[in-house]
Every structure is written in structure tokens, then in C-alpha cells.
Amino acid sequence: MVEEALAEALRGATLAGRWDVVGQLARELEARRQTQSANVVHLSAERVKRGAS
Numbered sequence: 001m002v003e004e005a006l007a008e009a010l011r012g013a014t015l016a017g018r019w020d021v022v023g024q025l026a027r028e029l030e031a032r033r034q035t036q037s038a039n040v041v042h043l044s045a046e047r048v049k050r051g052a053s
Contacts, residue, residue, distance in 0.1 A: 003032055 006029045013021040 003029060006032070 006025055010022060010025045010029065013019075013025060
């Protein structure tokens with residue numbers, strides 16, 4: 001439900017040209033989706049673990 005509301009708010013902010021709000025909502029939506037997906041690998045974290053840059 002929350003993801004649907006965020007997606008709808010994202011559409012509304014896009015139509016209104018509120019790019020600051022679009023960025024915030026997109027980051028929140030992405031964070032929620034990544035949290036729900038158990039098999040997401042964050043490459044930056046993996047690089048740190050391996051000592052690569």
C-alpha cells in the first residue's frame with residue numbers, strides 16, 4: 001500500500017514539475033523496494049568488503 005501511494009505521489013510531483021520532491025520520493029521508493037528484496041547485492045558494499053575501489 002505504501003509503495004502504491006509513493007508511486008502515485010511520484011506521478012503527481014512529476015506532473016507538477018516538482019523535481020526536488022520527485023527525487024525524494026524516488027529515493028524512498030527505491031529504498032523500500034531494496035529492503036523487501038532479499039537478494040539485492042549492493043555493489044559498493046561488496047567492493048568495500050573485497051578492498052577494491
